[in-house]
Amino acid sequence: MTSQKPPQKQGEPKNTVVKEVPVSGAYNVQGKIGNQSFSLSIEPPQKGWFDASIYAPTLPGIFVALAGLWVSHLLAAKRDRRKEVLDLCNSVKELLEEATKSAIEGWITDDLPKRRIAIIDTKSKIQALGIAVTTLNKRSVGRFVLIKRFLEKRNSIDAIKLVADFRRTATGDPFEVPDRPASEGKIGNITSRRAAILVEIDDGFLYLYK
């Protein structure tokens, strides 16, 4: 019995497993009768693009790479959120300084046209401050601070009520009464409300994003 392997094509990987199937059959050539046996060599199927065994060894590495990408994404998002909240805190502080300055000007100035402008300016700046603080409260919710969020009360920087108190102190009667005399009596209360807002902003940021 002879067997012949098919010739190796150039560039093809060597087939390690070749199945040989013995076959025999009778022949009759010009009256001569005999038996001839030969074997069939069956090549293993060629590995194609959709063969899972080619890709299986790479799967653990792929999972590790994806996990690493996900972790780095989370860390980058946390860093970006911290920066965004820090920028919002700084904006709030700037608006608070401007509102305080306008309010004090509105209370202490004797010049009626200047006082009217300061009154309008104060109300406008306090509203801008309220809008900034509202945005800060929404954006500062500590998504990554899971334990603190569920176990403790503070999960955002919330100075909204403090701004309402500041507004009440700065623009309460007789702020808008046209012919009232100038007064320095409110300055102390205004600056103390201002300080309370600053403390809440700083403490809140350190607590959530230190």
Next chain:
Amino acid sequence: MASAKMQRAGEKLISIARDFSRDPGPRFKDQGVHSGEAFRALLVSLLDQYERVIVDLDGTSGIGSSFIDEAFGGLIFAEKMTLAEVRRRVVVKSAQDESYRFDFEEAIEQAELSPHG
């Protein structure tokens, strides 16, 4: 306010900026234009027609606390509504500046405690 209970429609949404003034003024009419007192008159006329009035405070140039005291606290000390009724029938909203909500609460609670704001 009408003493007899009228058949009122559902609810009405008004915006101070659109339906009253973009620049709300002082407390009283004799102190300046677009006062809290003038807004309260508008609010009362709407409360006569509607069971609930929602007031949107967004869009103005800024509202002082004396305006809020007179407009909303005045419903209690001037219009003789009760605190519970004001809470039920008047809703103040501000999507941009949530501190106004606290000003409103403070105004109506102070009005309940003191005979005049």
